[in-house]
Amino acid sequence: MTANRQALDRWAIVPRILRDVSARNLEVDLFGRRIPAPVLFAPVGAGSLAAPGADRLIGHAAAELGVPYIFSNQASVPMETVAAEMDGVTPGAPRWFQLYWSTDDDLVDSLLARAAAVSADAVVVTLDTTMLGWRPQDLNLGSLPFARGEGIAQYTSDRRFVDIVADRLRTAAEERPEISLGAIATLVSITRNAPGRFLSNLTSAQPRAAVQTFLDIYSRPSLSWDDLAGLRERTSLPIVLKGVLHPDDARRAVDAGVDGIIVSNHGGRQIDGAISTIDALDEIAPAVDGRIKVLIDSGIYTGSDVFKALALGADAACIGRPHMYGLALAGAEGARDAVADIIAELDLTLGLAGHTDVTALDREALRRV
Structure with a gap:
């Protein structure tokens, strides 16, 4: 987790001056949908630890902003309830679904069918948690939410x-x-x-x-590329692989015909000493070369963080801990405002750095410190 933040600090934004930045564009296209900013609410399991009914409140917040919420497979509220909450705020508000690939294939098919039924725009297959990592803080606290029925x-x-x-x-x-x-x-x-x-x-x-x-x-440690090959036959939704950190895996994802990847180390909660996501992105984006969508999460806390990720080749960034902190403090309004502030800072950073369109950012906007 610390490495994710330190790596972001090693990239500096280089502002340009005397450019007309009076009109700026934050909109991006993701899987056929135009969204107002390149930001998503990341899935967070057992969100009820932060607030009762967490997933419904986060969905409400995301629908107000018009940016996608990736429904957690380890949610405290069923996806149908969250989708109904979002549609009550903004009919058809964008939502994706995170899939943990179970050892029961029929359960996988059932979850995929439910995701399609609630009009998910994509399915995010989480691949970095086929086993839970060694988590000393959880062990010290005796934090075992799933064993208490939270997040299932x-x-x-x-x-x-x-x-x-x-x-x-x-x-x-x-x-x-x-x-x-x-x-x-x-x-x-x-x-x-x-x-x-x-x-x-x-x-x-x-x-x-x-x-x-x-x-x-809930999870299948034996999962392999051979399993992935059959996923396209099981769902018509765009497929995004979460947990990619090596450029060779990114290339193989392209060859496998998936629609996108999320460069993620699970918020730093899986392997202590793993590569930071921003450093991984720096190698992965050139390997993908625009052939599929590339997103990033883990350590993205501010608008300037999002700017750096976009300049290094990401199409969008997923926000995790910040919206959960907002949720814990002030429910749906807190989750909304935490992400709204990140988007607002991204807009200001874009203009102050001398740029007008997030889709045109590239490495020339940054220097390695």
Whole structure:
């Protein structure tokens, strides 16, 4: 996480003077849709840790700004509810869907079908988290939200997943959890986060079975390029690969016929010591050479950060932690204002640096410090 920020600081913006910058354009095209700024709300799992109903509030914020929200596969609110919230603000507001590739193929197909049904503009296949990384802060805090039933609403609202849980309950003997204060607190959390009535859930094995099923099947460590080859037959949505950090992988993504990539190290939460995303982008953008869309996330906190990413070849940037901080402070308004401020700063930076169109930025706007 620190490396992401330090790497951005090694790139300096070089302003140009005496250019007419009175009219500026921030709009970009992404997969057939014109959006007002090259900024997206990144998916953040277990958002309810920051605010109850987080995903619905973030969707509301994104719809107000008219920029895409990438629905988290590890959401605390089902995608259908978030889509309805967004459409209530701005009908047809742009939204994408993040896919964690489950070990159950039918569940993958169900999630893809639901994403298409809520009019997602693209599916973002997250490839940098087929296993959770070593996260000392989470371990120190005992932060295990998924084990408490937080962030699994896309699953508990899915018919295929519910069927898997029911099959497991029919064929497996129920295990009695060890009784302790921690176990009781976890049980209460699981019960509260499960769909349905609290008292009914408290006496049912279903919520605990759902959590265990999620932990068993949510991700597929064996995922390979061979699996990706069949994805085009399973969805008509544009396919974006998230977690690309090497130019050879970017080239292979182009050859595989995907529509875009997100240069991402998962906010620095997966591999300590991994390459920063802005340095990876510097190598990846020339390798892609405009053949597919290139986005970036991880460490992008300000409008000048977005400017630097665009100048190094990104088509857009995804904002993660800042909108979550805004959400924690002031709900939907806080999430909206955090990203609105980034867009406003991008606009001012563009003009003050002597440029008028984000799509025309290139490396000449920067110097390596």
